[in-house]
Amino acid sequence: QVQLVESGGGLVQPGGSLRLSCAASGSGFSIYVMGWYRQAPGKQRELVAAITSGGSTNYADSVKGRFTISRDNAKNTVYLQMNSLKPEDTAVYYCNAQHRMVPTLEYWGQGTQVTVSS
Numbered sequence: 001q002v003q004l005v006e007s008g009g010g011l012v013q014p015g016g017s018l019r020l021s022c023a024a025s026g027s028g029f030s031i032y033v034m035g036w037y038r039q040a041p042g043k044q045r046e047l048v049a050a051i052t053s054g055g056s057t058n059y060a061d062s063v064k065g066r067f068t069i070s071r072d073n074a075k076n077t078v079y080l081q082m083n084s085l086k087p088e089d090t091a092v093y094y095c096n097a098q099h100r101m102v103p104t105l106e107y108w109g110q111g112t113q114v115t116v117s118s
Helices: none
Strands: 003-007 010-012 018-025 032-039 046-051 057-059 067-072 077-082 091-099 106-108 112-116
Touching: 003 091, 003 106, 018 032, 018 091, 018 112, 032 067, 032 077, 046 067, 046 077, 057 067
Parallel strands: 010 112
Antiparallel strands: 003 018, 018 077, 032 046, 032 091, 046 057, 067 077, 091 106, 091 112
16 A cells, blocks of 8 residues: 655746655555546546656656656655746646556545646
């Protein structure tokens, strides 16, 4: 069992930055692929970025060059650094942990709101 708690969301102006954190409790953090997803009102949840325990990353085209995902396996934490934020980045951001050997075994955080507005 893995529990995920996100933090770091908030209101920011266009062009600004935020860093999201996701702290995982439970055992075996390093066996999970960690990801950030987001869901805007009226839209489907979409993958923003993901990172393996070895540090391989994957990004949505819409955030490449602006967002950076990282993880600290010693602290059981994954981060999402978001720069050059745009209004279209406004969404609830969710942390996800997916077992690397059993992809159907996954956990979600409760979500954190990110609002980009002037």
